[in-house]
Amino acid sequence: MYDHKIDAADKAVMYRDLASALRGLVEGEPDPIANMANAAALIWETLPGLNWAGFYRNLGGELVLGPFQGRPACIRIKFGDGVCGTAAATLEVQRVDDVHAFPGHIACDSASNSELVVPIVGSDGVLIAVLDLDSPDQARFDAEDEAGCVALGEILARVL
Numbered sequence: 001m002y003d004h005k006i007d008a009a010d011k012a013v014m015y016r017d018l019a020s021a022l023r024g025l026v027e028g029e030p031d032p033i034a035n036m037a038n039a040a041a042l043i044w045e046t047l048p049g050l051n052w053a054g055f056y057r058n059l060g061g062e063l064v065l066g067p068f069q070g071r072p073a074c075i076r077i078k079f080g081d082g083v084c085g086t087a088a089a090t091l092e093v094q095r096v097d098d099v100h101a102f103p104g105h106i107a108c109d110s111a112s113n114s115e116l117v118v119p120i121v122g123s124d125g126v127l128i129a130v131l132d133l134d135s136p137d138q139a140r141f142d143a144e145d146e147a148g149c150v151a152l153g154e155i156l157a158r159v160l
């Protein structure tokens with residue numbers, strides 16, 4: 001059993017420790033579902049103020065629900081739809097302070113108010129999955145969270 005209790009007090013230190021814990025969890029494991037499952041659990045246990053943390057996989061040009069923590073969620077999202085679909089279509093991080101102001105936002109959980117979605121792209125430039133974090137707080141994610149989660153996505157891109 002892994003015990004990754006990471007101190008969330010200092011964000012820079014927290015993201016450094018989180019990246020190193022993630023590397024340790026996925027190193028040498030080729031199964032993408034196992035790696036996404038452990039990554040979702042690690043992020044959920046470490047980042048405060050989340051109500052959903054997990055993955056949507058790119059299965060033939062459609063996002064399909066992958067491993068996650070939180071309430072059951074929408075299963076399939078088309079590229080271009082909502083926050084996740086926008087990240088998938090543009091390959092750009094979507095950091096949304098108020099999801100209710102985001103055109104086409106898909107309300108899987110009415111408790112969600114802000115969201116961070118990081119595209120995970122393979123070395124061939126093709127989208128593998130998106131990492132989706134939701135929070136009940138307005139503007140929960142800042143630039144440091146974005147950079148920290150992009151770094152996690154880069155670790156995962158090599159093992160998904």
Ligand code: SME
Binds near residue numbers: 084107112115134
């Ligand atoms: N709110 C997301 C859908 C996924 S759930 O948050 C888990 C969106 O608009 O893409």
